[in-house]
Amino acid sequence: MLAILLATIVLHLTDLIILFISTCANAWRTHGVTNYDLWHDCTQRNGGYHCRGTSDADWLQAVQALMVLATIFCLISFIIFLCQLFTLLKGGRFFFTAVFQVLASLFVMSGAIIYTVMSPEWKNESDGYGYAFVLAWLAFPLTLISGFIYIVLRKKE
């Protein structure tokens, strides 16, 4: 029983860390030494970074908002999980935790899909998706699995 609880907590914390890194790191798309999105366009030149703001595209702002919201909801669900761990009656399900975790996964999915569909065309082989984009797509199934675990999980004394 304790093993299941620890595994669930570890999974949730992993989700939280992945979401934080994906939202805050500025590496959704790379182009040689320049990395673009989600917040800056930064080029590495002469050992230093030259950054300027991203394009003011509507879809990019929507992706920013969805990633931030997913991170916030994952954090809220973790706090609610800790609360419900001590206040829930025996045999009860972690309903609120599951709701917030599934919502977080939906937001990450929407953000990743919008970015995939709308990201600009590449011109040569040195372009590619950065690690933050990969982490965002990874966060979606992990948060969804975590949410379903909370729906199924029952509290025992």
Place this chain on the structure above:
Amino acid sequence: MLTLLNILTIQMLFYVVIFFTSQTTAIVVYTSWERHALVGTDVRLSCSFFSWKWTSPEVTFSWHYRPDRARDSIAIFHYTGGVPYVDNKGPFRDRLEFVGNPSRRDGSILIKNVDIADNGTFTCDAKNPPDIAGSPSNVRLLVFENVPVEAGVITGAIIGVVLGLLILIVAIYYLMRFLVARRVFSLSMSKHGKKGKGKEGSQQKQALAVTDPAKLKAAASEKKKQESRREKK
């Protein structure tokens, strides 16, 4: 009896009076810093001034325009002697209109149907005789094909709306629970006075079934069974 303090006070008052009567501080002209406009719209460039003197009937406003890549500015508008003179030879012929009110210190002009070529710096200079020393103020006009959304507006809006809805739903949920709990309390009090304990049990049973079942159901059903057993005895 003129003490030192009295002498100093009188000196201070003297200087203040001199300052306000022989005021020769500069006139201060105000305009916006920047104006943004879409191609084809009308833009109002506002200009006002601050001056210690009353607004004189010989107040003058003059506007100059310097295109973005040019070095020199051209005069496009002048108001003097109560009459506005609008440019009818330069780039703004038939497009410039005076919409200000000089008696209220407003020297604003309206440029109709702006174009990309109208990008540049407009300078407003106001003089209010005898208050004429002052520097003019510049306003930059930026004309866009389509106005870009500022960075972060949509982001902030989405985040704000979602979090607001979340807080609203939580607040409504707790409000409903609180209201239903209060209705239970007031009902059971009134029935207790009229008909005794028989009705009270059924009222509680009805009301408790309406409130949050997940948490209270087990405890409440235990209570009801105990009460009904007690009443039957």
